[in-house]
Amino acid sequence: MQAAFPLPGQVAGYLGWFYTHGLEEHGYWRYLSSAERDMVLQLSEPWHSRIQASLAKLAAAPQPRVPFDARAFGVNLLGYAFGQLGIGEDARMAARALLAAKVPLAMLDFPPGADIAQNDRS
Secondary structure (H helix, E strand, C coil): CCCCCCCCCCHHHHHHHHHHHHHHHHCHHHHCCHHHHHHHHCCCCCHHHHHHHHHHHHHHCCCCCCCHHHCCCCEEEEECCCCCCHHHHHHHHHHHHHHHCCCCEEEEECCCCCCCCCCCCC
């Protein structure tokens, strides 16, 4: 995007892309304010029809709510998993909270250095 629309000189070009292709191809509608949505709905053809078709697709296909433990993804935690220091405890507490919520996770240890004890395996 930066190469196609170098700022600040290409603000108008970027906004034109955002309000047309960005909305249609990338689903950026949810990021618009109500004033911006009103403006987009006033665009001329072919954008008006294309935006209307994109909005119809969004409205017709609600996303099903899937429980966390049934999802095909999880959370990767990277931190001082075994380090006996405050930020290590933060990583372990985050892991406990995710486990309690049944969110799949992988905890990856980043050793803080030889001068920090690495004995907390909780």
